[in-house]
Amino acid sequence: MTIQPASKIFIVGSGVFGISTALWLARSGYNDVTVFDMQDTKGSGYNPDAGIDSASADINKIIRFSYGEEIEYQRLAFEAAKIWEEWNIELQESRTEDLPEVLRTGSRKLWWNCGYLRMSDGAEYDAFELKTLENMKKEGIRESQFMVDNEIDIQRAEQSGWGQKLDPCNRKSKFGVHKAVLDSSGGFVVAYKSCAWAQHLATKAGVKFLLHPSKGKVVHIQATEDGKPVLEMADGTTHHGDYVVVAGGGWTPSLVPEADGLLETTAGSVSSIRLPDDRPDLWERFSPEKFPVVSWNMKTKGIYAFPITEQGVLKIGYRKTKYTNYQDIDGRRISVPKTAHVTDDKEANIPLEALEAAKDIISSNMPELTELGISSTKLCWYTDSIDNSFVVDFVPGKPRVAICSGGSGHGFKFLPILGREVVKILEGNGKQTVYGSMWQWRDSNNKIRNGLEEGEQGPRVLGKQRMANETNWSFT
Template sequence: MASARLTKECPIIIVGAGVFGLSSALHLSQAGYKDITVFDKQPYAENEYSTARGADAASADLNKVMRMSYGEEIEYQRLAFDGVDTWNAWNREIQSSKPEDLPRGLKPSDLIWNNCGFLRMSTDGRLSAMERATLGNMTREGLRQTQFVIGDPEDEERARSHFQPGEWEKKSDPFGRRRQGKELVGVFDSTAGFVEASKACTWVMHLCRKNGVRFVLGKRDGQVASFIKDGNGKTVGIRTVGSAEYRSKLVILAAGSWTPYLFPAVSSLLETTAGSVVFFQLPPRDRAPDLWDRFSPENFPVFSYGGWSNGHGIGGFPRTENGIVKIGYRGTKYTNYEDVLDPTTGRTHRISVPKTAYWPQTYDPAVTKQAVDAIKEVVKEAMPELAAIGITGCRNCWYTDSLDNGFLVDYVPNDEGMVVCSGGSGHGFKFLPTLGREVVKIIEEPEVKNDYGRLWQWRTKEGPKNGLEQGEAGPRNWKKQIMATKEDWKFEEASRI
């Protein structure tokens, strides 16, 4: 097998410096692999993964949900819990560092993981099957005390002794439903919160560099144009846009939403899709102290409004340190089909590829009117203070969805020189501390399938499709959507609020 010929001195190339690539690089270096090089077309060392400075991947973001709630999928629940100690240790290490010892973009006061809690609020008056399954698995794992069912007398009583005075009321009902006489049903997850994604990536790149991992970044030197194959079809290296060639014993393809674009053969398993995000910039703190207090992580949780991917498909976050409230829409996962030439086979594939603010060319980003209308509906009902401000910015966050929302981490069939490590499906970032641990196991012993090796193995098109079967003719096609204008961002009721 491949593992018998991969030694700690063998050159390993990782394509992609997002969460999958960084976690793989970190754990490989911790396992003693000495020749690891990460390539990425984005100059992350310069822009610090900041979207405001041109960073352009799903892993580069203000914040991502940190949740342990996974319904029946207990493997992901366990993997998320496994990472909490590391997230806490990273917070402590950053806070105890001298400013000059931290990478650019981080300061000792930064918390890259914030345990503000996660409110999963129902809009139909009952707990979903996924919520009931989550509570069952939390109970089996001895963690039921971390979950608080709103409206359950025992849980409510326990919550008031668990939280600081007044905290439970703010975190369990941030939308004031009880005050308005509306039904309030849901679960508050006290183990959860959010991670500051861009800062977390900057930190892990720093850790990788300390372990000897090399990074080749930028549109010319870091952007992969094609893979080099030997006479048997085995991947033996990469060729960059700048025509440089690099040889390897193993290539790990962890390019996020660009994975199918770089390797079209995987497009039957993975599909690039867009989630829609809007921002509300609060007025300066001294002009609106009440708003800053209301939406602070101390008083306002991460939330899903009717289910993160059900109902409205709306979720959001507390404000950032700069006063930005981010709300996302995943009710529809949009696709963008283009012709993609596979340089290895010479075949052209019609597959979904990203259309970001900077790729394939720079343009003023716009999200769909469908997404804006859905977000505005929830904001008017639940957060009218934001309606008075209005939407101030937007972004399309391009993910890579798999057939079944599970990751894909496995050797390419009949190619022991390439492992695909992708398929984050919008829920991968929380596993930054732990994902690479399992990647190393899969690389070293591909024939030994533990729970994650089986869960993430190369799969066929049989079974759940997650929208992949709709294709270009389906309703999610980007080119069929009406894009929102800045006029659409405005709230008609804002003047009356």
């Protein structure tokens, strides 16, 4: 049983997975698609400063193509990059009065090709980096990569204008060694504006939205005798459809009990530093024109930093430890988000170990920022899968309920193209595609299952952490 063009399709969640699916459904001829969300992402323009709590509603996200042995994700990322370029052009050519409010001011640029510097903390390149370079060479795109200790690559970087971004943290002079690869095809996107643009395109294509804290909040998904989904809303109303796609980010496991053991809601930690207006030297130093996205040993340290935003905010992310938050949900103990604004049980701080990791990276690599101190922190709630690969498939035993989740911290870059593959899966053609096979419902017999084997007794539970607060923001 698969969807048809006349099917009444519900999508739960207006983040990257939901909005990309809605857009591609509409553009594929489906004319009865409705997106539900408990947050008014349209009225707020997904702006996190407006109190929107989701992984998609962020100031920026990394665009990278380094995937080690996972060449399928590498290829999909490069396909997405072409559409990011097209979106930049489309947005710049749009009439101001035709755009959502959030896109009418500031730069009309979603995708910034500032480069992505993958830095090692030791004297050797790890296996993941070497495998990435090998795959880049196989795909004929090795010329976009610059090894900072390779004389030929250094010369190529200097000649092509990338030389100043080979060692922006002066690690060679500070530590005597600097092992890194600069990916000149990488960079970042302005996340909240990108989602607002995709939502704008989906609206133009005919997608309907119900975005409201009670009317748009799905609390249960039931089914009629013939299996058709019935959405039960927080305000007591119900919606009857033909199919539903659950793409609720960190709230997905609470709506799909069958996903227990396959998905887990976890939080990364974000710290930000706001540059003062009277420091043009710092604004220039950390601008996208001078500073790339940088990461330090993502497999072991899990730290990354961005150039500043238009508002002068420099974001540092910590993903080494992915925190969980277990609560009772319909008789189950599962991890659910604990955010600054949306959830009943709120948290605006991050664990002290995450804050100290961010401060340590800043002190050793960007010491000129230490006098400013941390300006803000937040938990960014994702949904991890058992193997860090997405989950896009119909729920076993529920042929009219599909799940579209498991971003595992690397899904945003696929916003322009993810829905294309989702539609194939919903139409029953996914198993014939590489992504349909990769993202199908699955389990694992491995002892190590990306942390999902730990459960509530594991060390990552948020309630077991010592939380930081504003008194810890200073570098003194």
